Amino acid sequence: MLAPWVPVAVVEVSERSVRRRADARSFERGQAYFKAGRVRRLTVAGTTVTSIVDGTSVYRVRLEITSTGLDGRCSCPYGAEGVFCKHCVATALAWLEEGGEVGEPRPQPVTDERLREFLLGKDPTWLVEQLLAVARADPLLRARLDVAAGADVHDAYDDRALRERLEGAIEIGYFVEYGEAYSYFQGVGEALDAVAELVDAGFPDVAVTLAEYALGLLEEAADRVDDSDGGLREAIGRAEEIHLDACSAGEPDPVSLAERLVERALASDYEVFLTALPDYELVLGPAGMARYRELVEQAWNDLPPKKRNDYSTRRFVVTYLMEQLAECSGGADALIEVLARDVSSGYDVLRIAERLCADGRDDEALDWLGRGMAEFPPDSRLRSLAADCHLRAGRRAEAGELLWANFADHPVLENYIALHNAMAEQFPAWRDRAVATLREEPAASARFTPVPYARPAGRSVLVEVLLWEGDAQAAWQAAVDGGCRDELWLRVARERAVTHPADAIPVLLAAADQAIGHKNRNSYKTAAGLLTEAGVLFARCDRPDDFRSHLAALRDAHRPKRALREELDRANLP
Incomplete structure (x- = not known):
């Protein structure tokens, strides 16, 4: 007989302890x-x-x-x-309102050793009846027992219940909105886990069939669920993973498997089995690979000439x-050889050249790149890769001309840095x-206007270059002379403030005015931060009265904006 269990003491729970258990925002929203x-x-x-909490979706809580x-x-x-979320808080408070009482703690679980001793002492007939009763509710256990009793492993498992579970988890008659998508895909994942268990339990061939069935259901349901967080792709990937594991553990017919892999890849709108190779190569073996090649080459040859x-x-798929x-x-x-059949763009050339470079065949890559640059519109990627080839061969001058062409076409900081890094000691002339x-x-003279993207960028790239080179004074002068984007004005002003705080003050005040003009809580918070920065600079310039006067005028001008006043007060501004 099993030994009696010893009760475990539980701690007293109160609203205060719930508050301590959650962060402030979770407690507030849970309340x-x-x-x-x-x-x-x-x-x-x-x-x-336990409880159910209605939120953006229906959530299950367990305390x-x-x-x-x-x-x-x-x-x-x-x-x-593992976060003690707002739904946990709500459940805890509801439980406390009903008295916060608990029943007797559950007994400690029986160890395997104690259970074995108990079972060894029982009558075999009783054990058989107990095992059969459990097997009736567990198709996987029943199948394992049938196989042990001599049944064919391929016929022992009845997959009808698991098929119905997959259908219940995946098939939907309505659109699953974003707030419900997480719970939906969680249910799909649990059903797929049940399929995965078949592999370790000795029924991989059944798992292959059910994984393919699940993939079909997922594709059919794809347009009825919000996939903003990538849950669909994750579920498809999980089903593909189970399929590969099952094929590796079982003995699928290689020719039939090859046909299904290619057929599904060609028909799928969601790239199912698109990346089957090289993972399935060992599973397919020579016969399967031969059939796979035959089918893919047939589809390849049936394609019309590329325009x-x-x-x-x-x-793309073929x-x-x-x-x-x-x-x-x-x-x-x-x-x-495959890539070269349909070269119709610079990108096609780039892929060939990249593969050649990866094999250390730079001269062949340069031949292709030269062809691409001659036959297709200018492409900075082709020139950059060609420059890399020339640099590896010590032809710095040729690399410089190519990288200069990139900069001349698109004078941006990224291309300037590429030219700098490539030319080394020869860079000053460039x-x-x-x-x-x-x-x-x-x-461009205007700055911090209400619609910043509607005005010219001025000499923004020059300012970026000078900041990247660490010349804050020259960057400031370039911004003053030619203007720049607003975010650069802030960057250069903050650099300028280190040595010339008075110069930076007007920039910060203008940026704050622009933020206030957006008229929302976040922009008011941004404005308060900018004004705080400005206040420090006013103090460094011994002008605290000027700052207080500016804030007084600003508060008066925006008196109706309660949210702005709150953010200014929260920042402890005068």
Whole structure:
């Protein structure tokens, strides 16, 4: 007979301890949920409290009252990460309102050793009846027992219940909004986990079939669920992972498997099995790979000649499958042969050249890059890669000309840095040329206007370059002479404030005025921060009275804006 259990003491829970358990925002929002009556189906079982909380979705909450405190789990995203969320708070407060009582703590679980001793002492007939009763409710256990009794492993498992579970988790007759998507995909994941269990339990062939069935259901349901957080792609990836594991553990017919992989990849709108190779190569074996190649090459040969800017889904999928097949079986040369068949853009050339460079074949890559630069519109990526090839060969002058062409076409900081890094000691001459080009950009005098993106950028790139080089004084002068974007004005003003605080003050005040003009709480908070910065500079200039006068005038001018006043007060501004 099993030894009696010893009760475990539980800690007393109060509203104060709940407040300590959660962060301030979670407690505040959880309290609002509780007062709004969003907690329902509150149940107490021993030291466990469960409930349903209505939020942006329906969430399941489980609280445990232990000897060390209050633990909570919730099906919301935060609760899944172990956070004592607002739904846990709401449940705890609802439980406390009903008296905060718990039942007897649950007994400690029986150890395997104690249970084994107990079972060894029981009559075999009783054990058989108990095992059969459990097996009736557990198809997986029943199948394992059937196989042990001599049934064929391929026929033993009845997958109808698991098929219905997949259908119940995945199929939907309405659109799943963003707030419900997390719970939806959580349910899908749990159903897929049940399929994965079949692999370790010795039924991989059944898992293969059900994984493919689940993939079909997921594709059918894809347009009825909000996938903003990538839950669909994650679920498809999980099903593909289970499929590969099951194929590796089982003995699928390689030819049939190859046909299903290619058929699904060509038909899928969600890239199912698109990346089957090289992962399935060992599973397919020679016969399966031969059939896979036959089907992919047939689809490849059926494609019409590629026209410029032809980026159809069908062409992309077939070409990708062919590229993976070529890489898997023939390496770089086979892949380049595939890529070279339909060269109709600079990007096509770039991919060939990148693969050649990866194999250390820079001279061949340069031949392709030269062709791409001659036949297609200017492409900075082609010039950059060609410059890298020349640099590796010690041809710095040729690299400089290519990188200069990139800068001349797009005079931005990124291209300036690329030229700087490549030319090393030869850079000063290129720098003079680049700075002269940037100084020719049209000047812009306005700054911090209500619509900042509607005005010219002035000499913003020159200011960025000078800041990157660490010359704050020259950057300030460039901004004064030619203007720049607002965020650069702030950067250069803050640099200027280190040595010339009086120069930076007007910039910070103008930026604060612009933020106030946006008329929302976040912009008022930004304005308060800018004014705080300005206040420090006024103090450094021994002008505290001027700052107070400015704030007084500002408060008077914006008297109706209560939210602005609150943010100014919160920042302790005069």
